[in-house]
């Protein structure tokens with residue numbers, strides 16, 4: 177396999193991917209952080225298949241179905257936040273959060289951070305601070321002037337006129353950047369003082385990836401709105417913006433026309449798969465596994481460079497992360513560069529990856545970097 181050849185994925189199971197030519201690769205990205213419980217986990221697949229045969233689609237916001245109700249209750253129980261707007265993608269969750277914050281505060285201003293990645297739909301793109309030259313430039317005139325940007329992990333500007341502060345507890349695509357200890361708590365305090373809504377984007381960090389169920393739990397910081405997606409349903413496109421009763425109440429009672437909805441909102445198959453996936457993470461304590469394996473990686477990879485991140489959201493700083501990624505790919509390992517300059521090799525394997533697979537990766541990386 178040449179490093180420039182694309183592969184066509186044929187099937188995947190656990191951390192393994194089979195391509196149409198019969199090559200088996202190990203996926204150290206978990207499909208961009210989605211397959212936290214492994215690709216095609218049998219329990220998640222069974223939940224989806226069972227639901228498909230009964231009720232594959234219901235009616236958006238108009239009528240709930242039992243799986244959606246269960247999912248909303250489960251999300252409230254796990255997060256301590258009572259109300260949820262479901263969506264299909266991470267960007268959907270961010271859009272819902274930004275709109276909710278505007279409804280709750282009446283203020284247009286949003287503070288976002290350099291290097292942040294919140295998705296590429298228009299609202300989310302406006303707050304994305306990662307590779308703005310590429311992602312934002314063609315659309316800059318249509319992105320509005322409501323966003324102020326600050327340094328991630330740095331001093332906060334005045335929150336005058338700001339209704340929402342949106343932040344990733346650890347920047348993922350931005351290069352696995354961890355803010356200094358206590359910084360997030362400072363952001364929370366500043367929001368409280370200014371009456372701004374704190375939106376935590378845990379689309380990458382949520383559901384066990386960083387060693388706790390949600391990264392905000394490490395920091396003792398409670399968000400007003402929490403965005404989750406990616407690893408929520410083991411491969412089905414579903415996301416959620418979960419918020420406090422107080423902030424979500426700003427939408428008011430329905431007057432017959434939902435102000436924010438989508439055709440596929442709260443899809444029953446996605447809800448059923450999310451419930452199965454969340455059970456696997458919680459009951460299997462996969463967040464503890466992420467912590468343990470993250471510590472192991474830290475010890476084992478220290479010789480190659482600085483390892484950023486927490487749990488199994490890791491970025492190994494390398495002089496040529498792209499070249500390393502290509503060399504790994506030739507040997508059957510999928511790991512992609514991240515960061516503004518592609519400065520880290522990003523490692524977000526399934527939380528279920530086996531010890532033998534991880535050990536195999538450490539060995540192959542030793543070989544590639546020797």
Ligand SMILES: Cc1ncc(COP(=O)(O)O)c(C=O)c1O
Nearest residue numbers: 265266267293294295348379380
């Ligand atoms: C932190 C974060 N927020 C939002 C998104 C956007 O999610 P999606 O691509 O599902 O719209 C991503 C995607 O990588 C992300 O990492």
